[in-house]
Amino acid sequence: MLRALALAAGLLAAVPAAAQTAPQYPVKIPAPGGEAIIPNAMYQREYDEVGYAAARRVGDTLYVSGGIVARRKDEGNDEAAFKAQTLRTYKQLEATLKAAGASWDDVVMVNSFHVWDSPNFTGKPMDQIRVMTEVRRSLSSAPAPAWTAVGTTGLLAPTGIVEVQVIAHMPKK
Template sequence: MTRRQAIFPANRHALYEEHGYSAAIRSDDLLFVSGQVGSRSDGTPEPDFSAQVELAFSNLEATLHAGGCSFDDIVDVTTFHTDPETQFPAIMEVKQRVFNQRPYPNWTAIGVNWLAGFDFEIKVIARVPSAQ
């Protein structure tokens, strides 16, 4: 059985230490990425919602890169939204830019009432590409 391998982006933010979790865990050829939020390097939320979504995707990209993956390697997405009805246009703008080719990853969106001061969170599972 393979042990968990913790993955952190180069410029890891304060939330990992503050809350005691890994940005991602690699197990065999799968990368399980913890929920990424639009946090600044000090762990505080980006106040503008659209910028918060952009930053969450940027934080996700950095974590994927640290694990040897890219957006193209994502197979499963779960997003959490504090106000899905009004937030979807801003989220869809980024989503359509990042995932612009079929086949798209599967996606589950969940409305929540609390994200520790954030309004959007994205977690994914990616398959780590084989060395070719």
């Protein structure tokens, strides 16, 4: 009898675990005029805990939340390190664009927020702009997007150098 009860309890405990399957990414959540896009589990946590979507599509326009170009613990603060950090961030943005069905070729607007005097980058402001342009061109053959670059005193990430937000045009197919 005890053995049967233990077996039944084990089966009941397994049912919720089996019923709770991991979501298939990207997750697209219907929203007024379009959808919120969650490309992966990391962004799912951000959506659930912080309350923002990695991307939001409204009509033919896709708004992608900012990605932060930041220096990691063992990275340098010279131009070569900044280029690698920028590529890493642009690849993150590219993954979000792809999850929404877009690419860098669809980007029509870039907004960037720069900590010009950051100890995490030893170059000048135009060095940041030049490197960011080189990286974007390596990912897109489309005409250049519009771009607004703004200086700021800090970003959410303590070692952040630049935050990059993009807007893409995505006509329905």
